[in-house]
Amino acid sequence: MVWSVLGALAGSALLAGGLLTGEVAGAVPQPAVPEAPPVRHSAGSGFAVAPGLVVTNAHLVLRCRQADLPLVEVGRRGAWRVVYEDPDLDLALLAPPAGGALPSLRLSAARHLAPGAAVMLLGYPGGETLASLVGTPGRIAGATLTVHRPETGRVASLQTRDASGREVTPTWADGVAWFGADNAARLRWVVQITAGTGPGGSGGPVMDGAGAVVGVVFAGQAGGPTYAVPLADLVGFLVRAGFVPDFAPPYEGTPNWPMVQDAAAGSMVRLAC
Template identity: 30%
Template sequence: MPKASRTLRSKQYGAKSGYMRVAKQIIALLAALFALVAAPVAMADPADISAASRSVVRVVIIESDGDRARLITHGTGFAVTPNLIVTNAHVVEELRGDDTLIAGVVPAEGRNGYPAKLVAYSPGNDLALLRIEGGGTLTPITLFPGAPTDGSEVYAVGYPGNVDLAQGLSMADLVTPQEAVKTRGYLSGGRSSRSFDTLLHTAPLGSGNSGGPLLDSCGRVIGVNSFGTVSDNSTDSSFYFAISMRELSAFLLRAKVDVHSSGLPCRSIADLDRAEAQRAAGEQARMAAEREARAQASQQQFETARREAEMAVLSERDNGMALAALLLVGALGVGGWGMVQASRRRGKFQRKHVFGAAALLASAIAVWFLRPSLASIDSRARENLEQPQASSSSSAAALDRPGSGRMICVLDPERSRVTVSDITDVPIEWTETGCMNGKTQYGLANDGWSRILVPNGEETISVNSYDPQSRTYTVERFLVGLDAMTEARAARARLNAPACGAGEEAARQFGQNQQSIKALLPPEPNERMRYNCQPQP
């Protein structure tokens, strides 16, 4: 082969190989893009982030000469107890050197802010603690004690100054309750600063976000926002640092602050609903299989009982025929003997022979007709099956009784979503009339027994329900805002809850009346806790 020809073929082969490599790379890229599109994206529930935002405050440092006030600086903080606020040390550092400065916290809801006092200061990890003065209280936020997953979705909540500037807010506006700004991003790379332990993330921050919480998808604190990257290159991406829970937990421990935390996996209500639907479908399939198995077992039992009844009926028929034949022979014998005796007495039958023969003949006829018929085989088989069932009817009735009496209810984590509540066993006492613990009457509606609780002391509405058949106690909690809570309290005030034991009609009317409060609730609860209840001895 000429050299030129070999070279040409080599080039053609190389070109084909290159095209194949490019094609494979394109296919791999398309597959990766498809996987990204097809994969479910973990998104936070907006209701959880909004609920957590109730605990976020604007921290303001004000200078006042008695007649006029001037805003020195401001940042963000969040309530870890009803009257303790976590923020950054650099937000409140000017308080340390000037006794004339006043600190205040401005909540997201309400009418006004509260004065505050600096009670703990840790510049080494940029943390500080303020105590609300004057009796003001806030809803505490929940902390996540575990290690967040790299790449997971996070939310930053706070009061960025650039937003205030864009809105043209005055000082009066800054000390008036306003909803916090929320931004979304992701944890990035697991890197930490060298000064103290931090989390790197991409949720955008402004200068006023300092001291605000970094939240996970369930609205739990995983860090305290502190600072961001600085670059002279406008094309560089922005990254931000939050003080880790390791630093915050140690800081709060030194300050002897007892906070609420929850380390359960973060699951959405939609995930629970899908799992519950699958569980219900599986339960229905299991019950259908059990019904089919019971039907087959019953049919087999009936066939066995029918064979036994058939043998008994045939045996009784044979015995009846034999007995009738014997009685007939006896009647003929007595009659024949009577004729013999009559011939000896000149044709006169004795009365005993006549009556004896007649009685035996009548008995033979009766026995013949009283034999069990073949049609009675099925009915006798059913009677034989019903006798052992009647003996166990009391135990069956005991199993079918609704779940009444004293019980202890244990949380089922697989069917629950818990973000802010404590996990404890719940003792209950239930009556068939819908009375819970001897004092709270539940309402009866199409969805079963329930009671809606609208407390005055917290911004949470609970829908408690109980299913006696499955012995399942369910608590759904809605962490609503101040306006929704005010409406719910007004609706609750218009309801007249019946006393325990008022009767089914009163329970149904109360269940219908509770719908006015349910109509004010969001479509999904923030928490759903399902408990499995077992009778107590």
Template identity: 30%
Template sequence: MRPLHAMLVLSCLIGPLPLAGLSSQAVAGNGLIQCYDPARELVTRTRPDLCQGRAVSEAEAQRIRERRRDYVKESLTANVSPGVIGKRLIGAGTGFFVDRRGTLLTNAHVVKGCSLLTVSRPEASTQPAQLRDLDFSLDLALIDTELQPPRMATFAPAHQPMPDEITIAGYPGRSSTTLTPTLTTGAIPQGGTRASAARPLPLKANVQPGNSGGPVLDPAGRVIGVVFAAVDTKRVYQQTGQIVRHVGLAIPNAIALGFLKRNGIQPRIDDASPPADAPAPDLLEATQGYLARIECWL
């Protein structure tokens, strides 16, 4: 077996740059050098035979350290994940599992223009994901992951009348550091609107950035639509003079279920309405099992 010190010397000799020809600034009086490891973007002062990269001058070492410091600072302010080096987070939204194979349903605009998609859940590290299908005309998309969710979402039938009260589940806020879903209660302005209508479903709820792609739930916890927009209150005021607050839009099941069927997915559908005196389900506990945050990187 080759001695360890010989292997270290060989590693240094076959590195990008040999030590020969370095200025007196690169080799200090004590024989140590500034060693640049490009894989880690790191400069350390070490012995020449221990250098796992290339030797650089003091001036270049200082420039590399400043570059690394600026990158870390930018990462913290721009929400760049340490696990996605060289990528910038340009958006985030919500998705929910529609089968046991790890397929997520979300909005097309959540994944638009992404060079990389990642998915985050409480019980698993952030993992890359693959776009499976998207339809901008419907604003729906499917994402394949290697995650195995503990449960999948349950849908209400497309023909079932809409409830008066609803709950939105998702991850509002791009810079959120927690993966616990946030529940937002609301209502449907026109009670009794049927989900079979092939038009956006109005919501009286505080829809925020990050909620896009999340499920709209009835009191029994069944999905009745997919959040996709909040009304631009500033623009409405400029055009009409009316102040409109907390109004969102959702894609009804009549459209979402058709999109899933087109992709060969058979979601769980529960057509049994719970009794009026049935206890309310724990929606926070239920949604934690099938929600995920989707991150879009460029």
């Protein structure tokens, strides 16, 4: 099995199925890529999970805090307050200024997402050049392991291939062996998605065809792939924050992505500091 490390711009449901292993044939490291300059000091996306509660990435909160700048919704006055955060998962729960409640998105009740499942990334990845909400259809590529450092804006992912060159899912032991025991505490299962994102796409939801959330973008590149916090981690994060989200039945069918984007638009916010 061949190991390689891919870098991604920090920006971007644990999958079911057996984890494949094999003989180690070699390793080709590729250095993590630093994040491109964001809008203002830092920018990202967020989505409402309840009236008065918005999910985004913790790395956006961390950068604003490091710069001693208030986190605000672009085009509106008033600083947002951090209700709960988990830097290890790169998730934060925010409360808007008074009177800023948004309609909430439901989370999918699906137990897992199969590779090949159709999804859409939703957010504001245009940086300074595009302030519009963007929906980018893609598919679940599979589960992978990453070591992510939200405080630096860098993430490295592990790809494994068998002797024929076919990409296979790494095991936890593969991740520890490649990244080292000193990085084991930062090792996380994440969802890899074929679609790309860009600066400002951080914190946006990954949507299924019913308009339910199945993950949270935390890293990616314009041409793909994009990496997302798994649905199970998002649910656990919200429960630890003292909030039980609303769930939608698992989706089956052919998605109408423009309809999904239009329905979710009112629950989205563009954040910056």
